[in-house]
Amino acid sequence: MKKYELVADKIKDYITEKQLHHGDKLPTITDLMKKYQVGKSTILQAITLLTQRGIVYKVQGSGVFVRPTGQDGYMSLTDNAGFAHVLKKPTTEVIEFSEKKAPKPISEHLHSNEECYFIKRLRKQDGKPFVLEESYYRKSIIPFMSKEIAEGSIFDYIREGLKKEIRFSDKYMRVRKLTADEAKYLELKEGDPCLEVYDTFYLANGTAFDSSKLVYNYKNSKFYDQSSDDII
Template sequence: MAVKYKEIADSLERDIQEGKFNQSKKLPTEDELIKAFDVSRNTIRKAIHQLVNRGLVYQVQGSGMFLREESVTDYINLGSLRGLTKDLISKSIETKILELQVLEADEEKAKQLRCDVGTKLYFIKRLRMVDDEPFSIEISYFKKDIVPYLNEDIASSSIYSYLIDDLKLNIAFADKVINCEKIDEASARLLQVNPQDPALIIENTVCLANGTIFELSKSIFHYQKAKILNRINFK
C-alpha cells in the first residue's frame, strides 16, 4: 500500500500543478495541512520533505513553505524516483520496446539483486524518444515476485506510474552511480551518435521501504541532450 505521507505529497503536487497556490506562492501552514488531511504533524512533515526533494517547494524559517519557480525544468532529477516522464514534463516522450522477456537471475544478477540464482526477473530494454529524437536507452531488471506482471502497454508508458499507482509499491530509496563511458556500436546506432562517442550512464539499485531490492537498471543517455539536476537544501 502507498504510504500516507506520499499520498499527501502527491495530492499537494497536483494542487501545485493546477495552480491552487499560485496567488499566495506558498503552501498552507503545517497546522492547516494537519487539519485538512487529518494526520499527525510527523506525517505532514514527511510529505513536505517529499515536495522539497521533488524540487517543488522550499522552506523559509519562520515564514513557511514557498513554491519554487518553474524556471528549472527538463532536467533529470537525481532526487526523483518517479521516472523520465515526471522529470521532462514539458516534453513529448515516446517509448520503443526493444526487448521484454522473463529470464532467470544468473550469479551476477542474483548478487546485485540479493536474490537466489534462478529467481524470475522481468528484463526490459527500451529506447526513450524525447521530442521525436533518441534520448536514452534504459535496461531494467525487476523481480517478478514483486512486480508480477509487465507487458508492452505498461512498458511503453511510465513503468513507475504503474508501480506506484497500480501496484501500490512503497518505493523508498535508490543508490545511483553516475559515470561516463565510450558508447558501443549497437547503442550508438540507437542514439544516433558515433561509436566511441561519450555516453552518460546512470545505474540504479532501487529498494522498497523494507530495504528489499526490487529493481536494477542502467540508463545510457545521449551525451548532448541529457542534463542532470541535483537539488541541495540547506537547513
C-alpha cells in the same frame, strides 16, 4: 501510497496550479490541515518529503516557501518518479521483452540470481532518443509484467497496480564511450561519449526489485540536482 505521500503530491499540484514561484509562501500548517482534512503529523511528513525533493524549504518562525524549479528539458539526477512524470510526453519503444537471469553486476545489485523480466527500451523526447535503458525486475517481487505495461510507466504499474511502495534507489555513474549497438539506437557514432548510470530501486522494506543500466545520449540529455535544505 501512504497518506502523507498523497498529500505531498496534492501540495505539489497546488504549487503548479497557483503558479507559485521561488520565495512564495505556502499556506500555514493549520490551513493545510483544513484544506486536505488530515492531521498535523501528516502535513509535517508531507512537507518533509517535499523538502527532501527540493520543492520547498522551511524558514524557522516564518513558514514554508517554494524553491526554484528545474529548467525545462532538464532531468533530475535524484528524482525516482520516472521519466513519464518529469518530461513532457516522452515516448517509449520496447526493443526486447524477455525472461532471463541478470548478469553481473546487475545480479549483485539485486542481491539475487533469480529469473527476472528483462526489458530493453529506447526513450525519446520530441522524437529524439535520449536514453537506452536495460532493466531487470525480480519475478519473485514483480509477479507479472508485459510488453504493454513496459510501453507505459512501469513504476506507475508497480505503485498503483501492485500496490507496492517504491522508497529509494542507489545510483552509480560513469562517463564512457558508446558501443556500436548503443550508438545505433541513440543515433550517434560508435565511440561517442555517453553517461552510463546503474540504478537499483528498493521497496519500503529495503528489498531491491529493479536494477537498470541507462545510457544517455550526450546531445539530447540535460540534468540538474537539488540538495535538501538540511545538509549543513
